[in-house]
Amino acid sequence: MLYSIQEIKEGVKKGDFLFLSKTISHIENQEEGAAAYTSELPMDKVPVLGFTGPPGAGKSTLIASLVGALVNEQKKVAVLSVDPSSVIHEGALLGDRIRMREWYLHPSVFIRSLATRGHLGGLIQNIDQVVLLLQSAGFDYIILETVGVGQSEVQVAKIAYPTVLVLVPEAGDEIQMMKSGLFEVANIYVVNKCDRPEAQKFANHLKQTLADRSSAAKKTYIVQTTANTKEGILELLDVIKQFG
Ligand SMILES: Nc1nc2c(ncn2[C@@H]2O[C@H](COP(=O)(O)OP(=O)(O)O)[C@@H](O)[C@H]2O)c(=O)[nH]1
Ligand SMILES: [Mg+2]
Numbered sequence: 001m002l003y004s005i006q007e008i009k010e011g012v013k014k015g016d017f018l019f020l021s022k023t024i025s026h027i028e029n030q031e032e033g034a035a036a037y038t039s040e041l042p043m044d045k046v047p048v049l050g051f052t053g054p055p056g057a058g059k060s061t062l063i064a065s066l067v068g069a070l071v072n073e074q075k076k077v078a079v080l081s082v083d084p085s086s087v088i089h090e091g092a093l094l095g096d097r098i099r100m101r102e103w104y105l106h107p108s109v110f111i112r113s114l115a116t117r118g119h120l121g122g123l124i125q126n127i128d129q130v131v132l133l134l135q136s137a138g139f140d141y142i143i144l145e146t147v148g149v150g151q152s153e154v155q156v157a158k159i160a161y162p163t164v165l166v167l168v169p170e171a172g173d174e175i176q177m178m179k180s181g182l183f184e185v186a187n188i189y190v191v192n193k194c195d196r197p198e199a200q201k202f203a204n205h206l207k208q209t210l211a212d213r214s215s216a217a218k219k220t221y222i223v224q225t226t227a228n229t230k231e232g233i234l235e236l237l238d239v240i241k242q243f244g
Contacts, residue, residue: 002026002033005040012041015076015138017110024112027129038129041136048131048142049240050160057166058192059145060099061227066143067103068230069237075140078110079103080130082146082156110139131159162187162243164236169193169202183213188221188239195226 003011003023011019026034051059063079070077079100103109114130127144134142146156157163165186189210191203203224210220221239225232 002031003037005036008037009040012133012136013138020110020133020137021112023133024114024130027126027133028114030126035129038132038136041132043132044135046135046139046142047240047243048135048144048160050144050146050157050163051166052146052157052163052186053166053190054168055147057168058225058227059147059166062166062190062192062225062233062236063143063145064099064103065227065230065233066237067100067109069233070141071103071106071108074108076108076110076138077141077143078134078137078139079112079143079145080127080134081111081113082127082144110134110137127156127159157185162240164188164190164240166190166192167202167206169196169198187243188223188236190232190236191222191224192227194224194231195229199224 003026008023011023023037027037051063053059060081067077067079100111104111112130114127131142131144144156144160163186165183165188167189169191189206191199191206193199194203203222207222210222221242223232223236223239225236227233
């Protein structure tokens with residue numbers, strides 16, 4: 001049974017997680033009438049933070065730590081992870097669940113994954129709508145996690161501001177990112193896994209590369225983190241807040 005626009009307005013205002021989850025399912029499955037769900041929502045200007053980067057870079061770990069810092073500030077946070085629904089990815093999804101485990105039952109944290117089903121047009125429209133819904137549901141921040149492997153992530157990055165590109169000091173990733181176009185759309189560059197020996201060298205190289213590429217108009221930020229020990233997380237949050 002689909003909801004009426006009135007039910008949506010009331011349910012979203014209450015911010016009930018179960019209701020939000022059901023509503024997102026309707027949107028995700030493109031149920032009849034779901035396209036109109038967000039037509040009368042207030043469109044609050046809630047920041048949408050985008051996290052992208054190669055699989056395994058530590059996006060989920062970083063987000064889990066950041067959520068911790070935000071919850072400490074009494075903030076309410078919604079985390080959306082966008083996953084291409086392929087069999088190989090199920091393992092990663094499970095990994096995300098483990099990484100985010102401590103937040104699954106927290107009353108200030110709403111976590112949800114969206115499958116992309118390889119259908120780009122539908123995907124973007126759906127994400128827009130889900131984000132809009134969440135922006136009306138009383139959250140202080142919405143965090144989007146996408147795997148930075150293709151053009152769809154560049155499009156998702158357009159919804160988010162700032163977009164955080166998570167890189168790791170491993171050969172190949174950097175080159176992959178530069179090719180993907182994500183390098184251009186990112187506002188904040190995170191060098192994660194700074195506990196690795198090559199991290200400083202990688203960060204220096206990244207700084208040089210960005211200095212060579214970026215125009216004077218675009219200020220770039222590089223933050224070094226070790227997500228699993230929460231090192232650099234508060235610094236990252238400070239930088240994110242500058243995009244207010
Ligand atoms: N050594 C180290 N491992 C990390 C760090 N951040 C994340 N990891 C590990 O890297 C793996 C992938 O992390 P995950 O957050 O799932 O990456 P995602 O695919 O980008 O979301 C996990 O085993 C994490 O525990 C870090 O700063 N240092
Ligand atoms: Mg992840």
